[in-house]
Amino acid sequence: MIEVKVPLKLTLFGEHAVVYERPAIAYTISEFLMLRFKESDKFYIKSDNLQIKGVRVNIDEFKIENENIKRVLSYIIEGINYFEAKKPVEIEIESPVEPSVGLGTSAGVVVGTVAGYSSYLGIELSKEEIAKISHSIELKVQGLGSRMDTYTETFGGFVYIEKDKFEKLSSNLTFSAGYFRRVTTTAEMLKRVKQIKEKKRELFDSILDTIAKITIEAKKALQDNDEDSIGELMYINHGLLFSLGITVPQIDEFISTSRMANVKGCKISGGGAGGAVVCTKDERAELLLTAMGGKVINATPSFLGVQVIRRT
């Protein structure tokens, strides 16, 4: 049996802006997607999380109505189809968090499938190759998307992404994080941001350029382990994400209350419409998050990236 451990990730700065060629910073946390690949006479995919709860899918007779399930399955199927050799396999996926909250579970499924199925076939892939293939699959399924999630989860640690540039950053900082219920999809949020671009182009560019400035300053602050500066930049970035229309009342209240409680920094993280939040490491932030109905996750940085473990 082959077991693959994929770290989930948080976006620290630049989400949404990264879609429009601005830089972003992300890092992998200490929550992991587990994928298990077992010999089988047929193709099977199962997961009790990731919205394919209780579904046992036989790929040969593949017909699913639910869009969310279809999407997760598409990632896996495209991951398998990438390889010419077709060797039946049973894939079991275990997720510590709900899908689609901005923690990179979709990218994790792709990266895990590519790393695990290639290994199952006896093919050795470098991390560079895993990241590249995974991103191409994500593009094929989604139509668009930055390399941020697939590359970050493959390599692990703090990363700075700008167009074709992918740079690992070194930092001792740690964070508190969690997530709230989402009220709509990332696709809907992407559309909302695009509408501002179409209706108010100059203003839109001005907002994105300001986010880019935040990210560039955060890159330095992160490497300097300057938590005060990182915190301030988080609140500033959150305001601009409010301007882009991707925040919701519950999260705005949480971020604003954290600021009032003197938490150094907090912001929404990822696609928006609810979902993940990230703060400088602070027990008060975790307390507030729980008190307001969110779920705390282990946001301690992890540095190993995707790991393939062969069990006998």
Added chain:
Amino acid sequence: MIEVKVPLKLTLFGEHAVVYERPAIAYTISEFLMLRFKESDKFYIKSDNLQIKGVRVNIDEFKIENENIKRVLSYIIEGINYFEAKKPVEIEIESPVEPSVGLGTSAGVVVGTVAGYSSYLGIELSKEEIAKISHSIELKVQGLGSRMDTYTETFGGFVYIEKDKFEKLSSNLTFSAGYFRRVTTTAEMLKRVKQIKEKKRELFDSILDTIAKITIEAKKALQDNDEDSIGELMYINHGLLFSLGITVPQIDEFISTSRMANVKGCKISGGGAGGAVVCTKDERAELLLTAMGGKVINATPSFLGVQVIRRT
């Protein structure tokens, strides 16, 4: 007896940015400060609102400990001192709202004092003169401050202010507004904004330039009576005011909830730290404001500016 009616005002766009030479848009609402000037053998100032509640001040024996009271009285006293002729008067001030919530009550006291006391002395002043004198008094008492409040309340209607430029705008739009309890002072908020300027200069300029773009776009939208565009610009401006650190949880929650309820636009208005909010005209916004503990005010535009009425 001379009665002076001074309209209060709301800032629609560009608060705080206006302190740093960017443009702003404000307008006078249908809430009025009333000042009454009566013949007297001594100088007396009284008001049951404006934090001089129940205080009857004899200016000759002027000694007040409370800073807030001192400030309001300073405006009146400097207003009187501006004129060489000293003729004793009893001034009674009536305010429909609490002071210091961002509705321009301080400027209203100055404008009302200058307009009323000059009239009481038999001096005819043009609106241009009233505005100019009032602003000079505000500067003397506060040390700094934009001409926005004094000029807007003197002339009335919608106004666009940019450095030395003061322009009246024509629009048919109307708004909903109200205010929440403030948690700290405008001075504290001004300091917070200044700190961002000092610590992150380039980023600060980028935020203020973005606000300037919003205001310039809003000027056109306002004149075109384009409520959809004005609404979007209000939310965008609010996000940037969040970035500047002048919002509080209660207000962020109100603005974000209004957006979720499909109110076209809403933002914090004025100095921040609580205080006034303004939305596109919408009963749902007024309902939410009341439900969340705020006080609704009559935000219908007024166009006459300061009015001196002579009663016999």
